[in-house]
Amino acid sequence: MITRGDLQMNTTDRRQAKFDAVRFDADAKVRLRDKWCMGLVAVSTNGPWVIFSYFLMYFYTDILGMAGTVAGSLMAFARVFDAITDLIMGWAIDHFNLKWGKYRSWVLFSIPTQFVLFIMIFIALPDTTSVAQKVIAYIGYGCFGAIGSTLCFIPTNCQVTNMAKSQTERASIAGIRGVAKNVNKLFIVACYLPIVTFFGGGNEKLGFLISAIVFEGVYISFVIWDFVMSKKYELNADGTYRTHLRNIDVSTGKEIEKISFLQQIKELVRNRPAMVVVVATFILYILDGVRSGATVYLYNNYFERPELASIGLFFNAGCAILGSLCIKWLIKFFKDSNRAYIATMIIDAVMYLVWFGLILVIGRERSGELMGVGQPLFILYALCGFLQGAHLVFPDVMLPMAVDYGQWKFGHNQAGFIFSCYGFCLTIGGALGSALLGILLDAIGYVADTVMAESVLRNLLIVGVALPAILTLVQAVVQAFMGLNDKTHDQYVKEVAARE
Known part of the structure; x- marks a missing residue:
């Protein structure tokens, strides 16, 4: 007779086996399913920017009634802010070992941040000329790239380096990421405005908002999958860090002193x-x-x-x-x-x-x-x-x-x-x-x-x-x-x- 204890032991053994199967040597293979996870999370970081590049200026000028120079200045300033926070994000990743993993901890923080900020970008108030509308637009777009997207983009790129040491495997992952991003781009170019029209039913404000919720909901599901999948690459089964991510000097057993930004x-x-x-x-x-x-x-x-x-x-x-x-x-x-x-x-x-x-x-x-x-x-x-x-x-x-x-x-x-x-x-x-x-x-x-x-x-x-x-x-x-x-x-x- 199989007892509850036996079932728990079998579950524990299977979980341990999943972690033990991960290798980090130069010839180690990465599961195809994990490669596609990395491909889809690349879509989640790239997709919003494809939408912005094709449709955000139109939304700002024709839906919100912004002057072209104002909209362009907002987008340019936000990109500069984004570039600065990229460097801060890299420094933080190298300096902190957070509870949920070296890279996936930041991915976790990005999930609610990206979702809320992306939707904020496409909120159109009844009075689109109000100060509140401008505040929402500036905070939404300015913080999405500088905080929400950065929290996901930099760590998920680092994950590829951690997952695969073989150049063949890295090339395979890069190829899948490229395919996923380009297919998503084609879909957005061909279908985004028709989807806006479908959801809006003649009301473009509503159509853009619902489309933002739907698209970002799909993108966030990819990020959640990445957070779940990447656990075995960053942590041991007991929740401790993988040896190569601990910042420990193996010759002395002591923690490596954190280096300055300079x-x-x-x-x-x-x-x-x-x-x-x-x-x-x-x-x-x-x-x-x-x-x-x-x-x-x-x-x-x-x-x-x-x-x-x-x-x-x-x-x-x-x-x-x-x-x-x-x-x-x-x-x-x-x-x-x-x-x-x-x-x-x-x-x-x-x-x-x-x-x-x-x-x-x-x-x-x-x-x-x-x-x-x-x-x-x-x-x-x-x-x-x-x-x-x-x-x-x-x-x-x-x-x-x-x-x-x-x-x-x-x-x-x-x-x-x-x-x-x-x-x-x-x-x-x-x-x-x-x-x-x-x-x-x-x-x-x-x-x-x-x-x-x-x-x-x-x-x-x-x-x-x-x-x-x-x-x-x-x-x-x-x-x-x-x-x-x-x-x-x-x-x-x-x-x-x-x-x-």
């Missing part, structure tokens, strides 16, 4: 792989901001095919999904992560420059015809998205290598601070890319809703296609100085494991 900066500067990847990522998000923002201008003005802009973006993003999936095979083909990353950048830049050259040779009018669906230039543009997708996801593979190198060199975990610098560069780089595009549009003489000279349109093509391609080549040169390959990285991981 010392963290000094160590980051001495961590060559981290510095290279962070600077290269900064360039990446500048060029991506220019390229993404210029696409609609090219379709509307250079090709004079505005009806194809959304279709072209859809196919380009679809190919980006495939590119994200192929990272693991790109690394396998080039036999090294950094070599594969550099090759991807070079080929990506060359393909865009070929597209640019063909457009110049063929001429603007004929190019517009060949940008139709299924036409040669359209197909080439869609294929450019394949390498662009891999290009944007590769930092998720390279940054964990830099974290491992820092732990090998300095004897303690730098994950929080390194990923916070990544978040800082992502935020500031994207903002600078958008600002640079605006400056260049003014510089070339672009004026909306007017007939522009051929020289202006040619310069628009240079800004939107050639300039990002050239910046991609600059990024490839920077990335070439990383000085860390997969073979050496694996050796460092084994040496760190031996110390523990």
Whole structure:
């Protein structure tokens, strides 16, 4: 006869076995289910920003009645605030070992914070011109990025470094994250406004609010799953920290003295792989901001095919999904992560420059015809998205290598601070890319809703296609100085494991 005690023992044994099955050596595998959890939590941190990039300005100006300059200033100020809190978040992760885990504790704090603040952003009071409305808008958007999103984004990126030590496994996770984010982006672009209309029934204020509740509810469910899943990677079955996360000097058994913020900066500067990847990522998000923002201008003005802009973006993003999936095979083909990353950048830049050259040779009018669906230039543009997708996801593979190198060199975990610098560069780089595009549009003489000279349109093509391609080549040169390959990285991981 099976007693209650036997059942409890069996449950305890199964729970212990789940924790014992987790390995942290250089060849350890990560369960596919856990990889998809990391992919979906990436959607939860990326999805709101996709919604903001496409629809928030419209909500502010057309629903709340804000002046464009006021709305733009609010969004710009919030991004600067967000960049600063990224660095604070990284410092906090490295300095505190909270009850629920090194990284997942912060994820837990983000759950109610993100949910409430995201909904606040889309609250429209009966009097949208009131002071209360402005306060809600400023607090909602300003604090969502700086507090709610940061509490989740930095720790969940650190979790990838902790879960997988193998570059193959990290590439697999990065690919899944890239696919999940791009699929979510396609869904938002195609379906968000129809969903707003469905829920609003003619009342856009209500439609935006209910849509915000529904979308953020789904995103938060992914975050909750991550919090549950990641426990076995950060804690032992009895609730104590995993050995490698305890900040204990294994030679003395004593706690490692916490280092100052200034010392963290000094160590980051001495961590060559981290510095290279962070600077290269900064360039990446500048060029991506220019390229993404210029696409609609090219379709509307250079090709004079505005009806194809959304279709072209859809196919380009679809190919980006495939590119994200192929990272693991790109690394396998080039036999090294950094070599594969550099090759991807070079080929990506060359393909865009070929597209640019063909457009110049063929001429603007004929190019517009060949940008139709299924036409040669359209197909080439869609294929450019394949390498662009891999290009944007590769930092998720390279940054964990830099974290491992820092732990090998300095004897303690730098994950929080390194990923916070990544978040800082992502935020500031994207903002600078958008600002640079605006400056260049003014510089070339672009004026909306007017007939522009051929020289202006040619310069628009240079800004939107050639300039990002050239910046991609600059990024490839920077990335070439990383000085860390997969073979050496694996050796460092084994040496760190031996110390523990």
